[in-house]
Amino acid sequence: MTRTGPAAIEPLWEERLHGGAHWSGVLRRGRALRLVTLGGGANVAALFYSREQPMERYSMADTLKAQHTAHLTSGCVCYSDMGRILCSIITDTVGWHDPLGGLTDQAMVDARHGPTTFQQQRNERRVAGHEAMLVELGKFGLGERDLVDCINFFSKVRVDEAGAMHWQPAHARAGATVDLRFEMDTIVLLYNGPHPLDPHSAWTPPDVQLQAWKAPPVSADDACRTRCAENGRGFINTERYCA
Amino acid sequence: MSAVPVDTIVPAGEPWMGIVRSGQRLRIVDLEGNQAVDTLFYNAEDGDEHYSASNTIRAQGNIYLTLGTLLLSNRNRPLLRIVEDTCGRHDTLGGACSAESNTVRYALDKRHMHSCRDSFLLALARTDAGLSKRDLPGNINFFMNVPVTPEGGLTFADGISAAGRHVELVALMDVRVLISNCPQLNNPCNAYNPTPVRVLVRDV
Numbered sequence: 273m274t275r276t277g278p279a280a281i282e283p284l285w286e287e288r289l290h291g292g293a294h295w296s297g298v299l300r301r302g303r304a305l306r307l308v309t310l311g312g313g314a315n316v317a318a319l320f321y322s323r324e325q326p327m328e329r330y331s332m333a334d335t336l337k338a339q340h341t342a343h344l345t346s347g348c349v350c351y352s353d354m355g356r357i358l359c360s361i362i363t364d365t366v367g368w369h370d371p372l373g374g375l376t377d378q379a380m381v382d383a384r385h386g387p388t389t390f391q392q393q394r395n396e397r398r399v400a401g402h403e404a405m406l407v408e409l410g411k412f413g414l415g416e417r418d419l420v421d422c423i424n425f426f427s428k429v430r431v432d433e434a435g436a437m438h439w440q441p442a443h444a445r446a447g448a449t450v451d452l453r454f455e456m457d458t459i460v461l462l463y464n465g466p467h468p469l470d471p472h473s474a475w476t477p478p479d480v481q482l483q484a485w486k487a488p489p490v491s492a493d494d495a496c497r498t499r500c501a502e503n504g505r506g507f508i509n510t511e512r513y514c515a
Numbered sequence: 516m517s518a519v520p521v522d523t524i525v526p527a528g529e530p531w532m533g534i535v536r537s538g539q540r541l542r543i544v545d546l547e548g549n550q551a552v553d554t555l556f557y558n559a560e561d562g563d564e565h566y567s568a569s570n571t572i573r574a575q576g577n578i579y580l581t582l583g584t585l586l587l588s589n590r591n592r593p594l595l596r597i598v599e600d601t602c603g604r605h606d607t608l609g610g611a612c613s614a615e616s617n618t619v620r621y622a623l624d625k626r627h628m629h630s631c632r633d634s635f636l637l638a639l640a641r642t643d644a645g646l647s648k649r650d651l652p653g654n655i656n657f658f659m660n661v662p663v664t665p666e667g668g669l670t671f672a673d674g675i676s677a678a679g680r681h682v683e684l685v686a687l688m689d690v691r692v693l694i695s696n697c698p699q700l701n702n703p704c705n706a707y708n709p710t711p712v713r714v715l716v717r718d719v
Contacts, residue, residue, distance in 0.1 A: 327647075327648050327649055331610065331616075331653075332568070332569075332608070332610070332653055333608060333609055333610020333611070333653050333654075334610060334613075334616045334619070336608055336609075336669050337608075337609050337610065337616075337620065337661075337669065337671070338616065338619050338620055340668060340669055340670060341667060341668060341669055342608070342663040342664075342667050342668065342669040343667035351616075351619065353613065353615070353616075353651075354613075354615045355613070355614075355615030355616050355617075355618050355619045356615075368667065372569060372572065372573075372578065372608070373569060373573055374567070374569025374570055374573050375569070377590075377591055379591070380591075415563070416563045416564075416589060417562075417563055417565075417649045417650050418649055419589060420652050420653065421567070421568055421569040421652070421653050422569075430665055430667070431578055431663040431664075431665065431667075432665055433664075433665065434577070435577045435578045435579040435604075435663070436576055436577050437572065437573070437576050437577060437578060468573055469573060469576075502619050502620055505618060505619050505622075505623055506619045508623065509615070509618060509619065509623075
């Protein structure tokens, strides 16, 4: 587990991602995105697609098996299904982000937190992860076929010897920070809502601050590049693609 | 593409696609042991609905597929259930090998080697099901052992299957089955020797 403090940055832009909200945008190669939790117990589901050819997308399996890990932290990269790196986790104050748990759907959220409607709750209604991602996918001409297994930033799911999955309560505190450096032009989808294994019936997703900035070039001794021989080859594949 | 009973040998490195009607049984037999059978399922009537690894493992609270596991779709609906399993554990985190991931995992000059995704893509190209690379989410690897540790490590361990072991599933809706009998030559999980499997579809 690697813990490094966040560096001082000069944001190109900032935006507050409200608790329960969804978001999408494009982060280009050489840009970085910082996510800072403004309260405890955050979970931000994320999906990544190549902006050039969205059929190329984040692959949970390729990310985990290339790096022999079932959790993500600084030094890890997020692989596409084409042997390239969409983004690298360059800073992480948490130590464990979950790539296994997936998204809530509306039936799950309604059962756990009680049903809501726009007519009753207006923008305080509780939108689930699946539905949130379908909305953001649709903005790029994508849909259900493109909705793959996501990353849940700020959440930890430990797997015991028998394979049982254990969601970790109170994993990320206020101020938890993760920095993603984009190695390709990437469509980023975010959903700031509870992890599907979070049993709490209270709906309290904290706001998350997004900050984008211009990342320094990836050095030869970059911690993500040198984490394992596989990542070295992943960066070569990505650099050849962008050459 | 019929739903008539099937009894076929799928050689290593070959795909197989078929329909299993609701209530029918699909059996896969690991004929020589420790073979990985990369498998995806789709709603036979609507290919937008496909197997979901994260929904399946989260719903049962366990990352391993075994006897009793309900395979769920991206809409959290049941596709099939595992009703017999003489192997004991199957993987759904490791995904399928591809030419591109082989360059990352093993060496840049491995790109030419045959892979499961090549088999998947060829099988999709040969049918008019309207499916493409977009419809290749994370799959199941029957007979493959990919343990995760409490510290969050993941390894491709030696197989726990053996010659003659099988898994049998009952379809809970009409499903399209897409199999790649894995041709991987770089991974010790199959002793560097991919072998054939037997696929059976039958009424009960």
